[in-house]
Amino acid sequence: MEAYLWIKALHVISVISWMAGMLYLPRLYVYHAGAEPGSATSETFKIMERRLLRAIINPAMIAAFGFGIWMIVLDPDLLSQPWMQVKLASVLVLSGLHGYLSIWRRDFEADRNRKSAGFFRAVNEIPTVIMVIVVIMVIVRPFV
Numbered sequence: 395m396e397a398y399l400w401i402k403a404l405h406v407i408s409v410i411s412w413m414a415g416m417l418y419l420p421r422l423y424v425y426h427a428g429a430e431p432g433s434a435t436s437e438t439f440k441i442m443e444r445r446l447l448r449a450i451i452n453p454a455m456i457a458a459f460g461f462g463i464w465m466i467v468l469d470p471d472l473l474s475q476p477w478m479q480v481k482l483a484s485v486l487v488l489s490g491l492h493g494y495l496s497i498w499r500r501d502f503e504a505d506r507n508r509k510s511a512g513f514f515r516a517v518n519e520i521p522t523v524i525m526v527i528v529v530i531m532v533i534v535r536p537f538v
């Protein structure tokens with residue numbers, strides 16, 4: 395049981411890092427969409443976005459999945475819980491958004507972004523909504 399709690403603690407630590415990056419990166423895109431391609435500001439945003447994604451968001455996502463799946467392997471009955479099913483479905487949406495954030499980063503890197511600051515402001519709400527749903531599911535556990 396103690397080992398399980400250490401795994402859960404490492405899961406929550408990696409989840410916090412993943413969410414911090416997923417909430418920050420779209421915000422950078424909001425301002426980057428307003429910067430002139432090729433300008434010093436745009437080039438600075440490219441460095442910030444690349445480092446945030448590669449050094450924080452990607453490893454944190456892998457760790458969150460790793461420790462989360464490890465707990466499911468240790469306690470497979472969790473998968474039959476409706477709150478865990480809603481949680482994992484929400485996490486799939488979050489992972490899909492992660493994929494799109496990577497694609498949009500490459501568009502910015504190649505100065506071919508055509509999306510507006512308003513678009514990225516709307517995108518920025520998605521990880522917030524997912525975080526609220528997931529934390530309520532895993533702490534309150536409705537539908538038990």
Ligand code: HEM
Pocket residue numbers: 402405406409413458459461462463465466472485488524525528529532533
């Ligand atoms: C990436 C895929 C994920 C998997 C496979 C996963 C799986 C799990 C599992 C199996 C548990 C243990 C539940 C228990 O022991 O009762 C857990 C706990 C937890 N998860 Fe995740 N999770 C994932 C992502 C997330 C995300 C994205 C968040 C938050 C936004 C999150 C927040 C939490 C929290 C706060 C707990 C601790 C709940 C408690 O104190 O019992 N997880 N997760």
